[in-house]
Amino acid sequence: MPRLRLHPYCLPLRRPWIAASATLSERRGWLVEAIDADGTVGWGDCAPLPSAGMTGEAQVRWALETALIDLEARRRGLPLARLLGAANLSVPVNAALGPLDEGCAERAADAVAQGFRTAKLKVGVAPMEEELARLRELGDGLRLRLDANRAWNEDEARRFLTAAANLPVEAIEEPLAEPTLDGLARLQAAVPFALAVDESMPALGAVALFASRAVRRLVLKPARVGGVLQALALARWAQAAGMDVVITSVVDSAIGVAAAAHLAAALGGPAHGLATGAWLAADVAAPLPVAGGFLTLPDAPGLGIAPG
Numbered sequence: 483m484p485r486l487r488l489h490p491y492c493l494p495l496r497r498p499w500i501a502a503s504a505t506l507s508e509r510r511g512w513l514v515e516a517i518d519a520d521g522t523v524g525w526g527d528c529a530p531l532p533s534a535g536m537t538g539e540a541q542v543r544w545a546l547e548t549a550l551i552d553l554e555a556r557r558r559g560l561p562l563a564r565l566l567g568a569a570n571l572s573v574p575v576n577a578a579l580g581p582l583d584e585g586c587a588e589r590a591a592d593a594v595a596q597g598f599r600t601a602k603l604k605v606g607v608a609p610m611e612e613e614l615a616r617l618r619e620l621g622d623g624l625r626l627r628l629d630a631n632r633a634w635n636e637d638e639a640r641r642f643l644t645a646a647a648n649l650p651v652e653a654i655e656e657p658l659a660e661p662t663l664d665g666l667a668r669l670q671a672a673v674p675f676a677l678a679v680d681e682s683m684p685a686l687g688a689v690a691l692f693a694s695r696a697v698r699r700l701v702l703k704p705a706r707v708g709g710v711l712q713a714l715a716l717a718r719w720a721q722a723a724g725m726d727v728v729i730t731s732v733v734d735s736a737i738g739v740a741a742a743a744h745l746a747a748a749l750g751g752p753a754h755g756l757a758t759g760a761w762l763a764a765d766v767a768a769p770l771p772v773a774g775g776f777l778t779l780p781d782a783p784g785l786g787i788a789p790g
Contacts, residue, residue: 484518486546489789490510491510491511491735491766492510493509493510493764495733496761500583500604500607501604501631506733509732509735509762510529512527512529512545514526515549516549516550516552522556524556524784525737526546526552527545527548527734527738528542529734529738540705540706541705543709547709548737561744561783563745566744568747570747571779573754573756573776575755575776576602576627577589577593577596577601577602579603580761581604582603582604582605582613582616583608586603586620587616587619587620590620590621593624594624596775598775599753602755603617604631605633606633606634607633610642617646618649624650625650625652627652628653628654632660632682635660636658639657639669643673647675652676653675653698654673654677656678656680667697670696678697678698678701680730688716692723698725700726700727700728702717702727702730703730703731703742704741705731705738713729713745717729721749721751728754728755730755733761734758736766736770737766737789740770740786741785743756743770743779766789767788767790770786770787
């Protein structure tokens with residue numbers, strides 16, 4: 483059994499990460515280091531975030547499994563993505579623009595200039611009409627993913643979704659404060675773009691959600707699921723049920739993002755929500771490069787990165 487060591491960290495953000503459920507100014511957690519008898523090392527990231535439904539037990543399992551599977555991939559001389567079945571080490575990603583505040587239009591223009599085609603924004607924070615007006619100001623250079631973090635009742639959600647139908651919206655995530663399969667299905671039937679679930683999946687139940695096809699997209703934080711292999715199995719199950727799957731992180735460290743990116747490479751699919759490294763003012767390792775809307779994984783054993 484490998485020896486394990488914990489390394490605490492606190493990473494300040496360049497600016498607050500604002501959502502309907504919480505505001506972050508820093509990310510705290512622990513790196514898990516797994517060391518085998520010959521000195522080979524694997525890394526995992528444990529960063530609980532209760533406000534996003536990410537509790538300690540699942541995070542610990544995710545970090546331990548990531549460290550052990552990173553260690554195994556390094557022993558075999560394979561990138562983790564290859565070990566999981568990936569054919570490609572280039573992962574499409576969306577820009578993470580944060581809230582619809584006064585600086586959002588400038589961040590959107592910067593994202594377009596950097597080659598992003600899709601961007602994610604937080605909604606349900608400011609008054610609805612104010613947010614809709616700011617969305618209209620963004621232009622049509624980006625496909626928009628809007629995350630409401632369960633901000634609205636069904637009538638409010640329907641009003642926002644109806645107003646957004648003429649905007650370049652790709653998907654709206656977690657629109658309902660009290661989600662039910664019937665309520666989500668009613669909203670999905672009324673709009674041309676995908677609705678998505680994320681933190682409400684455990685309460686809705688994966689079996690019922692995938693069977694009902696109440697929404698067209700699953701947003702999956704592998705750290706919330708509790709392991710690389712369990713997240714991969716769940717994502718493939720959702721894909722088999724006809725759903726898009728998007729892998730995301732919540733401004734995780736470079737180690738956490740790298741693990742999620744290797745998983746995303748194995749799944750394929752639409753752009754994933756992993757281009758969050760620029761939000762951190764400091765990190766535990768050099769972030770994986772993002773250019774032209776793609777994150778490139780190293781063609782190196784394991785995660786391909788380690789703390790510096």
